[in-house]
Amino acid sequence: MALPHIMERSAVTEARPDRSPAGSAPVISATDLDLTFRTNDGPVHALKGVNLAIGKGEFVSFIGPSGCGKTTFLRCVAGLEHPTGGTLTVNGMSPDEARRARAYGYVFQAAGLYPWRTIGGNIRLPLEIMGFPKAEQAERTRRVLELVDLAGFEKKYPWQLSGGMQQRASIARALAFDADILLMDEPFGALDEIVRDRLNEELLRLWDRTGKTIGFVTHSIPEAVYLSTKIVVMSPRPGRITDVIDSPLPRERPLDIRDSRAFIEIAHRVREGLRAGMVDD
Amino acid sequence: MRALGPVLVVLLALLALWYAAVPVMNVQETLTRAERAGAVIEPASAVERRDMASIGLALRNAGQLGEAWSLERPRLPAPHQIAAEIWASTWDEEVNGRRGIVQSGSFSNRSLVYHAGITLTATAAGFAIGAVLGILLAVGIVHSRVLDLSLMPWAIVSQTIPIVALAPMIIVVLYSVGVQGLLPKAIISAYLSFFPVVVGMVKGLRAPDAMQLDQMRTWNASSAQVFWKLRLPASVPYLFASMKIAVAASLVGAIVGELPVQQGGLGARMLAGSYYGQTAQIWAALFAAAALAALLVWFVGWLERRTLRAMGGPA
Numbered sequence: 001m002a003l004p005h006i007m008e009r010s011a012v013t014e015a016r017p018d019r020s021p022a023g024s025a026p027v028i029s030a031t032d033l034d035l036t037f038r039t040n041d042g043p044v045h046a047l048k049g050v051n052l053a054i055g056k057g058e059f060v061s062f063i064g065p066s067g068c069g070k071t072t073f074l075r076c077v078a079g080l081e082h083p084t085g086g087t088l089t090v091n092g093m094s095p096d097e098a099r100r101a102r103a104y105g106y107v108f109q110a111a112g113l114y115p116w117r118t119i120g121g122n123i124r125l126p127l128e129i130m131g132f133p134k135a136e137q138a139e140r141t142r143r144v145l146e147l148v149d150l151a152g153f154e155k156k157y158p159w160q161l162s163g164g165m166q167q168r169a170s171i172a173r174a175l176a177f178d179a180d181i182l183l184m185d186e187p188f189g190a191l192d193e194i195v196r197d198r199l200n201e202e203l204l205r206l207w208d209r210t211g212k213t214i215g216f217v218t219h220s221i222p223e224a225v226y227l228s229t230k231i232v233v234m235s236p237r238p239g240r241i242t243d244v245i246d247s248p249l250p251r252e253r254p255l256d257i258r259d260s261r262a263f264i265e266i267a268h269r270v271r272e273g274l275r276a277g278m279v280d281d
Numbered sequence: 282m283r284a285l286g287p288v289l290v291v292l293l294a295l296l297a298l299w300y301a302a303v304p305v306m307n308v309q310e311t312l313t314r315a316e317r318a319g320a321v322i323e324p325a326s327a328v329e330r331r332d333m334a335s336i337g338l339a340l341r342n343a344g345q346l347g348e349a350w351s352l353e354r355p356r357l358p359a360p361h362q363i364a365a366e367i368w369a370s371t372w373d374e375e376v377n378g379r380r381g382i383v384q385s386g387s388f389s390n391r392s393l394v395y396h397a398g399i400t401l402t403a404t405a406a407g408f409a410i411g412a413v414l415g416i417l418l419a420v421g422i423v424h425s426r427v428l429d430l431s432l433m434p435w436a437i438v439s440q441t442i443p444i445v446a447l448a449p450m451i452i453v454v455l456y457s458v459g460v461q462g463l464l465p466k467a468i469i470s471a472y473l474s475f476f477p478v479v480v481g482m483v484k485g486l487r488a489p490d491a492m493q494l495d496q497m498r499t500w501n502a503s504s505a506q507v508f509w510k511l512r513l514p515a516s517v518p519y520l521f522a523s524m525k526i527a528v529a530a531s532l533v534g535a536i537v538g539e540l541p542v543q544q545g546g547l548g549a550r551m552l553a554g555s556y557y558g559q560t561a562q563i564w565a566a567l568f569a570a571a572a573l574a575a576l577l578v579w580f581v582g583w584l585e586r587r588t589l590r591a592m593g594g595p596a
Contacts, residue, residue: 080495099501106499108492116514116592125510126500157593 026053027091027181027213028077034085035072035239045238046072047083052232052241056180059207059214061224062232063270064277069239070217070232074183077215078106090181102130104181105174109189111166113158113173120145120154123173130177144172147206164195168202175210183215188223197255200226204253221274225249225266226258233270235277243273299360304349306357308339314352315345358561366561367393367568390545393569399546401573403463403535407470408528408577414471415478415527416520422479423486423512424504440476444469444534449541466542470534474527481523485516517592521585528577536570547573 033050036043047069054060062070075081077090079099090098098104113122120141127137145151148168158166167187174182188196200223207214218224224231225247233243248262257263304311312330316322323341324330330338339346350359358366370393375381380389388395418436421428448469455465489511497507539548547566554562 075495078499080498099499102501104499106496108496110492112492112496114511114514115594116517118593129497129500129502129506129510159593159595 025092027056027058028052028054028089028215030073030076030086030088032086033073033076033083033088035069035076035081035083036085047076048238048240050086050239050241052244054213054215054230056213057211058229059204059216059227060230060232061216061218061228062234063218063221063224064234064274065236067236067239068234068277069236070234071185072239073234074185074215074217078104078183102177103179104183105177105179107167107171107174107182107184107187109186111158111163111170113166113169115158118155118157119150119161119169122158122169123176126173126177132177140176140178144175145169147175147209148172149202162195164191164199167191167199171203171206175206180211181213181215185217186219187216189219196220196223201255203227208251221267221270222258225263225270226253226255231266231270233273233277235274242277243269245269245273296360300350303355303357303359304346305335305339307349307352307355308335308342308346310352310354310356311346311349312338312342314348315342320345354558355560358564362561363564363568366565370562370565393547393550393565396545396547396550396566397569397573399544400532400535400539400548400570403466403538403546404470404528404531404573404577406463406467407534408474408531410467411471411474411527411531412478412524415475415523416482418475418479419482419486420508422483424508436476436479439472444473444537445540447472448537452538452541462544466535466538466546469538470531473530473534477523477526477530478520481519481526482516485519486512488512488515488519514592517588518585521581521588525578525581525585528581529574532570532574532577 030050030052033047034045035047036045038044050069050073052073062073064070072081076083076088077095079095082095088095091101091103093101093103113119114125117125123141123144124137127140132140141154142151145154148171150165150168150172153161153165153169158169161169167190171182171184171187174184188199191199203214204227216224216227229247229251231243231245231247232241233245234240235242245266247266249257249266309330312322313327316327322330322345324333349355351362352358355362370391374389374392375394376383378384378389378391380391382388388398390396418432422432423429451469451472452461452465455461455468486508493511494507497511502510536546536548536551539546540552543549543552547570550566551563554560554566
């Protein structure tokens with residue numbers, strides 16, 4: 001499937017001077033990242049000494065217990081939180097510059113569709129805000145709805161869709177303006193296991209077709225292992241990275257790959273990493 | 282339809298209570314008339330009766346109270362007397378009266394239709410001013426902390442002053458700068474109606490949660506875009522809830538504004554009734570005001586249903 005707009009954006013990114021000739025410069029790069037919230041009970045170290053490089057086209061999952069800073073890290077990348085130490089670059093820019101350049105689409109845990117807009121209207125929303133011409137808005141809306149299998153639902157209102165369909169619509173909305181990074185904060189956390197499996201499969205297919213770089217926060221070990229090329233295991237107090245696992249699984253992943261030996265081994269290593277993080281408590 | 286039973290029971294209970302109260306409230310006048318007609322009243326002295334409690338007096342002369350429900354100038358008119366007065370001052374006056382719309386081509390100034398029309402005009406004008414003012418204030422308060430701190434306390438204080446005390450002064454001040462007629466009444470009406478709109482609209486404009494605002498930031502939306510695309514549509518249900526309260530308050534404001542002005546309207550009609558001891562006329566005007574209020578609230582509710590349906594709500 002030809003996606004001319006993505007091609008254009010990618011060409012721009014590739015032309016950036018700071019990219020190495022091999023094309024392997026990280027899209028997201030964090031060095032000694034710290035974030036300390038000041039609260040009435042004293043400082044809370046949400047992130048401490050986080051080092052991470054995410055390459056173009058990678059699917060990176062962040063997994064860990066509550067308070068480990070996985071969402072906070074994603075929000076830092078999005079420019080929604082501001083680190084108190086270290087450096088963080090997105091496409092070679094500061095996160096705020098990247099946000100203003102609309103370098104990423106962000107999918108929240110709740111679909112957050114506006115009830116007064118149709119599904120099509122909700123997907124057009126960021127396009128309207130970014131000032132795309134009307135005809136292009138319609139074209140892009142049609143295309144991303146097809147991408148998430150919601151063609152024909154353009155004129156429906158959110159309440160007429162199931163939770164899983166709503167979340168797919170919200171992914172379509174994040175894809176509509178063709179940012180080459182997709183940040184997802186527990187997008188399937190509120191859905192049941194069956195719907196979640198299906199959406200995981202669809203997300204992989206979508207990632208394969210679009211070649212986007214995806215940052216994905218989750219609580220679920222199978223979900224993280226199934227989806228990712230790289231799994232970042234984190235632990236709380238202070239929020240930090242305890243393990244980074246490069247997955248040996250192939251890009252092509254049928255659902256039953258979860259019964260394979262390799263899959264179980266990675267899941268085991270993730271579980272070990274999570275347990276190691278808890279020892280300090 | 283299943284709700285019809287309970288509704289009727291409450292209505293009948295209220296009517297029964299009213300009819301039971303009528304002879305007690307009107308006992309002095311009724312007994313005086315019965316005595317003049319030759320009945321023996323207990324106690325016989327009118328001076329003694331004057332100082333007695335109404336209930337005791339009514340119980341001791343239970344047989345002589347027949348006329349209590351049909352007095353010409355009762356302290357408390359019976360419901361059927363009020364119904365008759367409403368009929369006489371609406372349909373009968375307009376259709377058969379010399380000054381009615383059938384014979385003169387314009388509404389009679391002795392008819393409730395005419396006075397309700399005057400009140401409705403002032404209410405509508407006041408509600409429009411109040412709603413627009415309320416929305417503008419709310420927008421300012423939501424977007425500026427300075428306005429929040431400097432305006433909100435005044436809006437609250439404004440509602441603690443009894444409107445009956447303030448209304449004559451507003452009219453006098455406006456008259457002295459040459460403003461009279463509809464506008465002073467509309468301003469008093471707006472004075473009562475802007476407040477619920479401010480409170481509801483501030484709440485509505487602040488209804489979008491942190492996630493929705495973060496989402497707007499990820500798209501690098503301007504605050505104008507956040508306002509038009511998120512805050513304003515999200516506030517619509519709150520706006521209509523507060524407008525239902527505001528439209529009823531507008532009516533109260535318009536009626537209060539008509540008391541000192543005395544140029545027609547249901548308020549003027551009530552005051553005239555009390556000058557001349559025409560309690561039935563006061564009650565008829567009261568019921569007309571209540572009907573008008575119900576009509577206005579229903580109208581806002583109808584507008585609300587239409588708007589929310591147009592905004593994609595379940596039909």
